[in-house]
Amino acid sequence: MKLINKSILTVVISLSTASVYYAQQTQDTVKSKSKDIEEVILKGVTDIAKDRKTPVAASNIKAAQIVERLGNQELPELLNTTPSVFATKAGGGFGDSGIVIRGFESRNIAVMVNGMPVNDMETGTVYTSNWTGLSDVTSGIQVQRGLGSSKLAIASVGGTINYITRSADMKQGGVIRLGVGNNDYLKTSFAYNTGKSKDGWSSSFLLSRQAGSTYAENTEYESYAYFFALGFQPNAKHNFQFMMTSAPQWHDQRYTSNSLGDYFKYNPSQDGTPFREYSSDYGYRTNADGKKETITNKANYYAKPVIMLNWDWKISDKSTLSTVAYMSNGRGGGVSDIGRVNGKFASGYINPTPGSGGHIDYDQIYAANALVDVNSPATASGTSTLIRRSSVNAHNWYGILANFQHKINDNWNFSVGTDDRYYYGYHYMVATDLYGAKGYKDNTNKNLATPNVITNTYDYKKLTWNPFGGSQPPMSDRLSFSNDGEVLWYSGFGQVEYSTDKLTVYAQGSVSNQGFQRIDNFVLDGSKAANGQINNTKTGFKNLFGYNIKGGANYNINEHHNVFANLGYYSKQPFMNSVYPSNQQFLNPNLTNEKISSFEVGYGYRSAKFNASVNLYRTQWSDRWLRKSMNFDMGTAGILPGYAEISGITEVHQGVEFEGNYKPFSFLEFNGMFSLGDYHYVGNANGATFDNNNNPIAVPGTDKNSTTLYLDGIKVGGTNFNSIPQMTSALGFTAIPVQDLRIYGTWRHVGKVYGSMDAGTFTKPGGEILKLKDFDLFDVGISYKIRLRDEKQYFTVGGNVYNLFDLSYISDAGGNYVKTTDKINPNAKPTDPDYGVTYEQAGQVYKGVAYGNKVFFGAPRTWAATISFNF
The missing domain is CATH 2.170.130.10 (TonB-dependent receptor, plug domain)
Structure with a gap:
């Protein structure tokens, strides 16, 4: 800079x-x-x-x-x-981790x-x-x-x-690194920096490869990474920096969250303990040589390079202009099964025998698929064969940001700027494995006169997606859906600040317009269907205006103590799936911005040996929108499918946080943190009800076309099987007993953990959310630097052990909450042996959680070791 x-x-x-x-x-x-x-x-x-x-x-x-x-x-x-x-690692697949901050x-x-x-x-x-x-x-x-x-x-x-x-003008030098770990983890990398030349040029690059599997079953992966930066500073007024980086990868996943009981049922040892590594997302098939080959049912592949060009211009001693142009194109998707054969999905072919491993029997799927004549008019689309497909989620993203800064005097300065972006997303499905079927019949593309039989497949491990162009699969190879999303983003911002040695005060605001358009390639246009042309039916852009205003101040009481406060209000545009609900060409008539208000106060202490920060916060998130599918019992007219548009959902996230470090000696340092939150819903929410043709419909038994979600006081849980804790703490140390030897360890406590929830299921008062047992984890590590005669050259060796004591714990949970007092088989007849038996009575409870709940176990003890050479 x-x-x-x-x-x-x-x-x-x-x-x-x-x-x-x-x-x-x-x-x-x-x-x-x-x-x-x-x-x-x-x-x-x-x-x-x-x-x-x-x-x-x-x-x-x-x-x-x-x-x-x-x-x-x-x-x-x-x-x-x-x-x-x-x-957390969530399902445990490579790169599948999830993160939560303050319950969000x-x-x-x-x-x-x-x-x-x-x-x-x-x-x-x-x-x-x-x-x-x-x-x-x-x-x-x-x-x-x-x-x-x-x-x-x-x-x-x-x-x-x-x-x-990294930056282009880091000091000259390089590093070679090798890492190994559990489950065949192997990583190699090489990086080098040229340093800055007399002419102002500099560059840096890195290449790496990582492969192996994680602790979960069948989670093999392969990932590459590259980084290149080029800098040029021709004079004191101008500085240019170019950067490009990407990490193309594929990885098999453990995506399905199984019931807790399955981890016991399918443990090969049948020793009464949970098999934490269990995955139901793969199976075996006997090949032509009579050997079993593994087939993966869930996987992910992606490449998303990022390119940035920065230009800093020092206009004068008081004014600067910073401009950045960037692009980020993504290509890839996720793999799963689609369709049914003999009325069953892939999960219906899991070997149910206890101790069997609980994996998919693909021999049965191949045999059943082979009997289906997909060209027969009697063969139903999507329900007669079971195949594996890839759901593609690709995009092109371009943006530019300009920021002008001006110093008014020694205390006052301001900045103004603009942030503009354009995004185009591509979404469709293609087949990756027909599982022995002669094809897959699909009738979702309304532009085709007859059901489309898909026979071409695409290997997700060998797909050569070109992030900068390349051809997309033809419409005849696409199934289930093919739609695009277009987003236009324009914004302006400004800030004024006042600063002295003791006091810093700022006020800022921004405005933005987000335009969303949905383009459906499968929607029928009668004027073009006759000659087979594809009609990219467009919704037109829906523009949504948003803004935020913020302010804050920090006051340094003396060299040790400081206090600060901030507050803000944010009118946030909803996401695209709220603008066009249920992925349809239908504009949400009840669109409204979400409102977020927040305030925070904090205190800091700094000294030579001890530093600490404490802060209190409260954030209110209002006017959240939810679309809930519903089935209306119309009596003699039967069941009428429909939905409810729920608005006015409000959450409050508040709490206290502490962070500090203490260094009593030059060779020993302690670090710690503690956070206690209270995340809950405030009030109930109401929504209008409609049939699937978007016509208002009265809820049976009432004269109102509305429904209520009874959320008041319910703790906030995650979505998609991510849990949210409301208390965390950690204490760690770093010791240097001798020069260049570092030993470190961390204890971490996670408490008040609530599983994921579907707010739309709270249609009756008295709802609850699953609470998991608290857990404590310990990690340790060591590193040692071996110096050579040249001070710029040295080796570093190190190792880490995570979950040192191999604690068995549930990290994530979701689905409908099953209580320990619920019946194992609520549909059992009086003559059945499990009639009226609860999970508690049957002993099917683990750490307070009934076997019927869907969970992911946290990682068992794992380890990694590295050696690197710097030069």
């Missing part, structure tokens, strides 16, 4: 979604005081929150911690030692790479598997909890995570 004035706290916008307000700039390096990210080269418009300046709750993970402690974990798991953060999941957390947003522009979600290469190139991570200091209307309801990568 350019030197503006060392005494000035400049306002810097990060690429596309600024994460911070105050960054004291030097020409090449932004270094921290106290606990901020150290030794991170920041270029372009990336910035970080400054301790005792930025009035937000923030935590930092330094580069040394990433290198020492990551091992074969997922990158978000490193954040588990920060307050109010909960990251990833779609409501702003995730950025050097300030560039990576939340999906249609759904807000973040897929860690798309960003596995970040572990190789990240120099630091900053987590801001709450609305944070971002100027833009981004998804920072729960917080902001900013991954700060």
